[in-house]
Amino acid sequence: MVFLFFFSKRLGKFDYIYKKNMMHFLYFDPGLGAMIIQAIVAAVAGVLLFSKNLLFKVKVLFGLVKSNDKDLFDDINVKDSDSEHKQTTDSE
Amino acid sequence: MSNQHASSFRDPSGYVFTEDGLIKRSISPVYFKQYEALSTSGFFDKLFKNNLLIPHKEVSKSNREIIIQPEQIPFITYPYEWSFNQYKEAALLTLKLQKYSLEHEFSLKDASAFNITFHKGQAIFIDTLSFDFYTEDSPWRAYKQFITHFLAPLVLAHYHGAQSLKLMSSFMDGIPVKMLASMLPNRTKLNPFLYSNIHLLSKFEDKHNEDYKGETKSTSLSKKALLNIIESLYNYIKKLSLKEQSEWGDYYNKTNYSDEAFVQKSNCIDSWITTLNAETLIDVGGNDGTFIRGIKNPLKHALVCDIDNNAVDFNYKTLKTNKESYILPFVLDVLNPSAAIGFQNKERQSFIQRIAKFAPDVTLALAVIHHMSLSGNIPFDMSAKFFATFSKYLIIEFPKRDDSWVQRLLNTKGEFKDHFGFYSIDNFESNYYKYFECIEKLPIENCDRVMFLLKSKSVES
Numbered sequence: 001m002v003f004l005f006f007f008s009k010r011l012g013k014f015d016y017i018y019k020k021n022m023m024h025f026l027y028f029d030p031g032l033g034a035m036i037i038q039a040i041v042a043a044v045a046g047v048l049l050f051s052k053n054l055l056f057k058v059k060v061l062f063g064l065v066k067s068n069d070k071d072l073f074d075d076i077n078v079k080d081s082d083s084e085h086k087q088t089t090d091s092e
Numbered sequence: 093m094s095n096q097h098a099s100s101f102r103d104p105s106g107y108v109f110t111e112d113g114l115i116k117r118s119i120s121p122v123y124f125k126q127y128e129a130l131s132t133s134g135f136f137d138k139l140f141k142n143n144l145l146i147p148h149k150e151v152s153k154s155n156r157e158i159i160i161q162p163e164q165i166p167f168i169t170y171p172y173e174w175s176f177n178q179y180k181e182a183a184l185l186t187l188k189l190q191k192y193s194l195e196h197e198f199s200l201k202d203a204s205a206f207n208i209t210f211h212k213g214q215a216i217f218i219d220t221l222s223f224d225f226y227t228e229d230s231p232w233r234a235y236k237q238f239i240t241h242f243l244a245p246l247v248l249a250h251y252h253g254a255q256s257l258k259l260m261s262s263f264m265d266g267i268p269v270k271m272l273a274s275m276l277p278n279r280t281k282l283n284p285f286l287y288s289n290i291h292l293l294s295k296f297e298d299k300h301n302e303d304y305k306g307e308t309k310s311t312s313l314s315k316k317a318l319l320n321i322i323e324s325l326y327n328y329i330k331k332l333s334l335k336e337q338s339e340w341g342d343y344y345n346k347t348n349y350s351d352e353a354f355v356q357k358s359n360c361i362d363s364w365i366t367t368l369n370a371e372t373l374i375d376v377g378g379n380d381g382t383f384i385r386g387i388k389n390p391l392k393h394a395l396v397c398d399i400d401n402n403a404v405d406f407n408y409k410t411l412k413t414n415k416e417s418y419i420l421p422f423v424l425d426v427l428n429p430s431a432a433i434g435f436q437n438k439e440r441q442s443f444i445q446r447i448a449k450f451a452p453d454v455t456l457a458l459a460v461i462h463h464m465s466l467s468g469n470i471p472f473d474m475s476a477k478f479f480a481t482f483s484k485y486l487i488i489e490f491p492k493r494d495d496s497w498v499q500r501l502l503n504t505k506g507e508f509k510d511h512f513g514f515y516s517i518d519n520f521e522s523n524y525y526k527y528f529e530c531i532e533k534l535p536i537e538n539c540d541r542v543m544f545l546l547k548s549k550s551v552e553s
């Protein structure tokens with residue numbers, strides 16, 4: 001957290017880019033802080049995802065990966081194959 | 093413009109209106125470029141095929157406006173009426189759409205929870221004009237909105253219970269970040285995900301909210317970094333769970349129903365629904381939908397609502413597993429149904445307005461009247477009047493005064509028990525027959541409960 005705090009201070013000073021055109025069509029306030037902070041959030045997310053993937057690989061190596069058949073929700077990717085969609089609608 | 097939908101005024105890209113009872117959407121020239129790109133690139137088609145975005149067809153096209161007609165949704169539910177897993181699904185759908193958009197050079201320009209509703213047994217995105225072109229190296233402008241509309245209620249529900257999801261009816265624009273941060277336990281500051289997405293965000297928002305000059309400064313962010321944010325939000329939300337157990341979860345095990353009485357009640361409902369040839373219904377206080385699933389007559393739409401978020405959640409998980417597309421579960425307190433909220437109290441319709449428009453063939457009120465009368469102190473006359481506005485037919489179960497649940501409720505009244513002397517089957521019938529005529533009455537054997545099939549005197553078919 002200490003690292004994050006210093007990183008955010010540094011970011012606040014040097015990394016701003018003036019981007020007025022972005023706000024042209026905005027009809028709600030995105031929050032200035034929220035726009036700036038995303039660089040930090042992304043850095044944290046990158047570390048978390050990297051360690052998650054690493055952990056997954058280690059688990060695979062030791063055969064500890066459980067089947068996720070019981071998951072109510074699928075993964076983040078939109079399915080590319082139309083046949084997969086067809087199967088789900090057919091069974092409804 | 094006169095029949096423009098009361099909630100459709102924020103986005104200059106277009107607006108929703110009703111024509112001949114059908115929901116349509118007008119697209120303004122300012123959004124033509126985006127609309128054409130989304131239509132011709134196959135982006136829309138892909139989302140339609142994957143049931144992620146409500147399908148639409150183009151009705152007319154001119155230089156001044158394009159009109160599209162989306163598939164009609166019979167009953168809209170709002171975020172404050174969703175169970176925990178419904179809310180989760182809505183959040184995950186938004187992230188899924190944002191990831192897909194980014195991969196195809198688009199981006200969601202807003203991330204409101206009201207952009208989503210439930211249709212055919214799943215969450216679906218209904219704001220077709222939310223997609224905009226992606227600007228290289230720009231952050232996600234809807235990031236804060238996503239946090240306040242989705243992550244906030246879900247994280248609060250995780251730490252404080254599913255009741256927290258109801259906060260969205262007070263905070264239509266999302267739960268304030270500062271309030272959210274203050275409501276989370278201190279130990280969440282040690283979690284890098286929650287620290288960066290909530291606590292640090294709150295600090296940054298606090299620091300920058302007084303920049304009145306309007307000079308928007310923003311950080312530069314690669315698409316890869318943006319995708320990292322989306323993916324880590326997805327992973328965290330997908331794993332989120334509730335700590336509490338359902339208070340109604342084992343309801344059917346702790347009631348005084350014998351197996352025979354349960355079967356008799358279920359058969360009675362099934363035969364009445366079949367006789368009426370009902371296709372649409374609402375089950376008020378429907379718990380986990382057990383009795384709806386006992387109906388053999390094919391139904392088009394069955395709304396199943398209950399006050400208990402966990403029962404609704406259980407129902408939702410069951411319908412996901414069974415792939416039942418006709419059931420729509422949602423959370424509803426019958427003593428305080430969702431109000432009309434937003435600008436002029438018109439943006440989000442009340443439950444009463446929506447159910448009047450939906451006009452189900454039958455209303456089911458099973459084992460709910462004793463809770464309304466004894467816990468809510470609602471006189472029979474008022475509950476009868478209330479149900480008479482819903483639909484032409486009412487199937488209502490009346491637990492008699494000797495019923496163990498009724499006795500339990502009466503005992504909690506202490507010395508005021510005598511004030512509830514009105515709770516008797518004679519009183520019930522005389523009040524309900526003012527608004528309904530009795531078509532059939534069936535006492536359930538070996539239990540102190542009676543089933544009624546009533547026909548409203550005021551509602552025409």
